[in-house]
Amino acid sequence: MTFDILKAGILPCQSIETLIATGAITSQTPFDADQVQPASLDLRLSDRAWRVRASFLPGQRLVADRIADVSMHPIDLSGGYVLEKGCVYIAELQERLSLPKGLIARANPKSSTGRVDVFVRLLTDRGASFDDVAEGYEGPLYMEIAPQTFSILVRPGTRLNQLRLKAGEPPKLETRSVGVDLRGGDIVGFRGRRHAGVVDLENIDGHDPRDYWEPLTLRRGELLLDPGEFYILASSDEVEIPVDQAAEMTPIDPSVGEFRVHYAGFFDPGFGTDEAHGAGSKGVLEVRTHDTPFLLEHGQIVARLVYEPLTERPTRLYGEGGSHYQRQGLKLSKHFKVWG
Template sequence: MTSFPGILPRQAIQALLDQGAIQSESPFDADQVQPASLDLRLSDEAWRVRASFLPGDRRVETRIADVVMHKLDLTGGAVLEKGCVYIVRLQERLRLPRGLNARANPKSSTGRVDVFVRLLTDAGAGFDDVAEGYEGPLYLEVAPQTFSILVRPGTRLNQLRLKTGEPPKLETRSVGVDLDGGEGAVVGFRGRRHAGVVDMDHIDGHDPRLFWEPLYAPRGELLLDPGEFYILASREAVEIPVDQAAEMTPIDPSVGEFRVHYAGFFDPGFGVDEAHGAGSRGVLEVRTHDTPFLLEHGQTVARLVYEPLTERPDRLYGEGGSHYQRQGLKLSKHFRAWGG
């Protein structure tokens, strides 16, 4: 274990798997370890609950008993309906060594279909944060907002970032929204309220026109309606240095009554492309609160917070292929290209 705070790279995560500090009820997938995070997988066990909760000083399954409506078996696939809250046990469990903690976040493809997910641990004091030295099971709260989703054992909805200590914040950058598409250009998408089911394991398998409405902003302005879900793009290209990682955090209420970006992890090497040199846009998942809000081109909507890795990962984001490297405005990988 390193002596200075930082995020663990891929090779260090793999070592934890090999040592049994991260365990699973089934063999790990070959592509499960990312450059600076570990994808987590659903098990076959889920519960429909009537309310979200934190376990306090109790076990998660003890608290589930207080709010459960019925139990689900995900074997063979099951639909999690929008507007409902579910708790799913994950296949992975932890035996973190002393000095190591973790933080979870939705995967990009999860946030882009407006599925709200949060990690739970036994006796956890907050969502998504895993205490130093935690030993025990992992659970995921899943709350689809716009589309109902089809999941099964092995579906990956969130990811875990492992850290030694509390890494320093190296830099914070503001992120603006791109609404300058020109006449007739699509600047974003709004989710259709009464669309079908999104199969979370079916890549390029859905017609985007059945799920999304294209948006235009000829004057560089877009009016956001309360309760609607939007996919927009950042004005700036985003690049993450090879020895750092970043998290996109929701903007504070002082600059707008909306939430941006459920899926906040950016791995080292994102947007770094020496062959093309153009970087990648950040895709913004936007949901308004209680009042309509008028967005203008270039307006600050989120912030990127950079943190150091303990060492450079032995594989960078996009090496071997990625759905989101060199992206512009882009829907999740579940949908075929717009107009295709």
């Protein structure tokens, strides 16, 4: 099967819906009405998972065979299950791919996943790298899940990552540097509390942020990052994604900073734009330090935003119909009540 396109680029929502209608993307259960985003598809947990003793790449083997090598015990998610921080899990996803010739795919954590410091990566059979799906791939999808700061409660249908599909080799239209805002207000960021309770990922606006986060106050436009801690910060500039483009935030060269930024990197068309009725959206930065304390200064470049074209304008834009993150400033994930 081939997929006819007019040009190379990221597939918009209507093309993803065509792939679903033609059987290139299938699921164990009916797709949710809001599962297709403007330029990506949310992926959902099934009821099967495993606690594993080590992360792995399949190499030339099936994921199921590699799970058998490293599994500690199987897990039934059907009644809800707490994934403990500091542990590694593999979960089978409900969706399955049969990609037409000319299409590849790439996965990334959803914004809400990154903001609660849950590290997730997509696995495919015989995959040589995490998160990348090869042209013509036919088979199941799995996810590695590693909660870092908070333990999380998940169920079948919980969405932790999303899939972006690409036709051909779209050009990189623009790369913008992203700085950090350490002068934006009395609170410039949040640091995760080490011994907080469980975050129920289906309980929206249901958690008191004070039980999970420590606010960071303004101090001369700089912030000392402690090793092993997790921070939520905001970009110094507003982010806008044109309606015919999508973007991915990528880390900078580690030689210029002892930290990792932005687990969740996809920005959909219309984010922060006038046309999507949401001008003035900051990029929220998920920051984790490595082994060395690091002094971060206001405006310091911490990431890059890479823009790519869509094959055509999407029929829906980011924020249409409501979003927790359109017109955002410094903001925690949707699971927490507004700080104040």
